[in-house]
Amino acid sequence: MDGFERRKQQKKQAILQASLSLFQTQGIKKVPIAEIAKAANVSQVTIYNYFESKENLLEEVLIYYVDQIWQDYQYLFTEDISFDKKIKQMLFGKVDIANDINGEFLQFLMQYYTTEGNYIEKLYREEVLPAVMQLLQQGREEGLVHEQISDQAMLFYLQMFAEYLKREDLAPQIIPMTEDLTRLFFYGIAGEEPASE
Structure with missing residues (x-):
């Protein structure tokens, strides 16, 4: 260059x-x-x-923002720490989308996510989903993800959740529940967290 x-x-x-x-x-x-x-x-x-245009700039800013968040998670996923600690950092760590973003910008992000073939969907399919599956495999190896839950079932659950998020009318309801929904995914309706080492 x-x-x-x-x-x-x-x-x-x-x-x-x-x-x-x-x-x-x-x-x-x-x-x-x-x-x-x-x-x-x-x-x-x-x-x-x-x-x-401001519209093109806004889309580029959104992509830039999503990439920043994904970089934080990529670092977390590749850290040499236990599955339990990674999950706790995901639940209670620094990344808190709901608190650091203006409502209008958040609404634009959610609307963008509903458009066909958008960048977020592509990133999710090509990078996020494989990384999450690898994280869940680590959880299996450490005895913290039930071995009888198939990859297909987990993929179906993740896809179901991702599809639901595409509904524009749900953004105001979903964002405040981000932590609860993440906890529900990893620990089930019993809400039990793995015991700390």
Whole structure:
């Protein structure tokens, strides 16, 4: 990558970071391109040159945001720690979508997820799902996931959950229940967590 391309990528990254920060705190409609340009230390023309419209920028910001979250989980999934500790970090760790995102931005994210062939669905199918299956296999090996539950049943359950999330009208109900739903998936309706080491 030459110097020009590197500077272009740095500017694009600055725009995405500034946009995400502003959209998360203020929502989408209240944030003009001029404010994003000021926060990213670039001109408005530069933003339009890179993204063409606020709508395209918003979609790129959403992808950038999802990638950041996925990177956090990828790191967790590959850490050399027990299944039990990984699950507890997933349930009670730093990633808390419900608290760090503006309602308007969250609504856009949920609407985007309902569109056919979207980036989130592709990422889920190609990367997230295989990683979760590998995590569940670790749980089996450590005796914390019941060996009689088949991969097919777990895949069906995950797909059922993912399909349900695509319903636009459910976003306001689902997000506050994220922790409960995750706990329900891993520990069942009895709510029993594995004993700590």
